[in-house]
Amino acid sequence: MVKVEKPLSKNMELVAWHDLNGQPGFQMALQVVGGRYYLYVTTYYHQGWQILDVTDLNHIQCRHLDDPRGKSGTVHPKIQIADGIMITASGQRVRFLPMDGVDYDDYDAGIGIWDVKTDPMNPKLLGFWENGGGEGIDGVNTHRNFYAGGRYVYTTSSCPGFLNNIFRIIDIKDPAHPKEVGRWFLKEQWLDGMDHVEWDTKKIVPGSLCPYPGYKHYHLHMPQVKDGYAYLAYCGYGLIILDVKDPTRPKYVGGLRIDPPFSDFISCHTALPMSGYNKDYLILTQEMGGTKRQAQFAGIVDISDKTHPTLVSLFPPYSVPEDAPFKNYVEKGGRPGLHNFHQPQGQPHYEDRPDRQYLTCFNGGIRVYDTSDVFNLREIAYYIPKDPEQDLWPIPKMMNDGQVISRCEDVLVDDRGMIYMTDSNGGLSVLRCLV
Template sequence: MRPMHPAAVVTAAFLCLASATQTRADPIPPGAVGQNVEAVGYSNLNDKPGFKMSIQKVGERWYLYIGMLWNEGWEIVDVTDPADPKVVKEIQGPDNTATDQMEIADGKMITALARISPGWGGDPNKPFDEGVLIWDLKDPLNPQKLGQYKTGSLGTHRNGYQGGKYMHLSAIMPGYKGNIYVIVDISDPAHPVEAGRWWVPGQKDGETPAAPPGTMLHGPAFIVGNTAYLPYGGAGMIILDIADVAHPKKIGQLSMSPPFASSIGVHTVIPVPARGLAFINSEAIQEDCKEALQNASIVDISDPAKPRLMALFPLPLPPSDWPIKSFCERGGRFGPHNQNTLLHNPFVQPQGDLVYLTYFNAGLRIYDTSTPTAPREVGYFLPPDPTHRYGVFPKGKLVAQSEDVLVDTRGFIYVTHKNQGLWILKYTGK
């Protein structure tokens, strides 16, 4: 996650395609530690670490699409044989622009564009592109640009697209503080138009009182029928009725900050209405735990007007034979980040009792939620510390920082990292 910013003038950049085919498998780095998880395959992604991911199966081939973290653009990885993943395409993105967020549905790919946050490697004096690019994936290895939506500000972050006519954006818009919720109609992808917007009172310039600290829509919005579940940072989890997309209405809200950290107090919301549950988590920001406690929680949403906290996921602990007693001692960020989120995707494992959650320096954690008032950890995977620094973070000790996670319907788990390549894993527990 890159911090959000105030509005600024933007300049579009030219986009072009580039090929980069990987011809041989990369060896699995030694030194990983796990419980009920085994490493199946690894790709160093041509020395270009990835961030957010989505996946599709075309014929008999499985293709993983990845937004690059420290480079502009996107990678396509053939993961048909998870033990032998290969980068089969690189798509060059616009210069000096964050391109690490993306999503796939209905044969389309949407990719977020934003100004690179201060301190993350961009040049604040150079132009950048912003908004959302919309791509056609009829040819899975050669996406074709269909159109672009622009915010007129600094761009978008973790956007949602579950197919159909609407994109659900986390957007920085002129006249607002922090990202707000913007619904965009892409019935004509060449001419996307805003269909509706919603924000927390106090985000719009001149509104009083001010919104709570850390108020911004991280995204993605999770849509179930006419209901939108929003991870809204310091404002908590917010549930909206979007039957009329032009005029969303708030149904309910659960604030988590304080006592938990407020900078991205709610980062992800995964609702499971059939169980009356939502799995939510914040995002750790400061290194060495120099912030309020982060949380990963289970929420009762059986009455969406009155969501209530049910349980907290247990805090990860280092292996008993490690010299440290807490991951706060390991360096880098320690805390939750991403869940297996893209549940609308027919090639992503549906949400069951298992919750897959990356935890930065605590790697990947897997939780059993079959008893939602008492979730328990049933597996974890700790990659070895990286040997090469590709980006500017972590600022301190170069330690493992697990970022995004995606689980396909074959049961293979994909995990990206700040300074490593792509790990492909398999859960071996019951």
């Protein structure tokens, strides 16, 4: 490991920082109510959420929101906000992140539906959809769900009778009584459909490869929905496009397989439709699993013909600063590789520029890319935070080498150009791009 004693940056500056009450930040969501900016931050380890008023970045206000359902084995790592409604993902605490006093079998799994418009700093739980169980990628859960307003929440969820997370559509018109109205899955995930295999769910270890010969490890990592089409980042396969104009009957339209050759536990992490071009494009990425490497897939796909999506370009590898005390990000230590792109999702308070994309890279900080020419993608800015003095959560050795090191997770950009980045060991950084 090579410790980074001071931030490394190019064309970016730090505007503000917050310690998130000593909790490791993960996914974020933002809303604007009455001219004030509210940021909601999840964690993969502690219960509850941090709510920050970031209107005045010189005087950030923060409070912790507890889970009113109060089950010690529940975690809430994912979040979505639109139309004054907050959707929180709930699931079983993963056992490789130990915490004293936790009953791992006492948990909720599903989505919480909250009113965050009436009192943004004090959300009110309106209802909860329970997913019923199943065998998810990290136990029984929902994960990186999608909600951009309206009646339907598009989830990646475990499900009884299925192996790993599948696509489930939830109607929240009556938030006190949400209900599933549609689902889609790969046939290899349907346990009852494998009548020639003697399934033993005790052999299915959450997060593991499928233990049955001839069956691949498939799971839906995240959906994105735009203009009646769902774009699924499906691990073990790649991009899958569905017609969801009738949410009760999702229909397969087309796909682009990237696994193989880009095989890994999270071989397809993000499928993100882009806006502002004269053609339909989508960002497609993967996330590194347990194998140390820098080579990962991140590219732009032409989805003008949704029956035959086509890869048209690749993002260049994220650069090593000339003044860095390490030669590459494997040598730096911790977890290298790509994680999250900024996802506007049609929300007016998020920046949505066709010429610019923002990407977090775990131990490589945050990167800004010029995407004005989709055939010539260029890195134009970066910010790598200094490494912290102590761990905020017991990251397993397989994920961070047991080292105290920065681990950049999520990124959001608001309509003021403020860039929010969570670091699971280093709080919340608010940045500005100078180009």
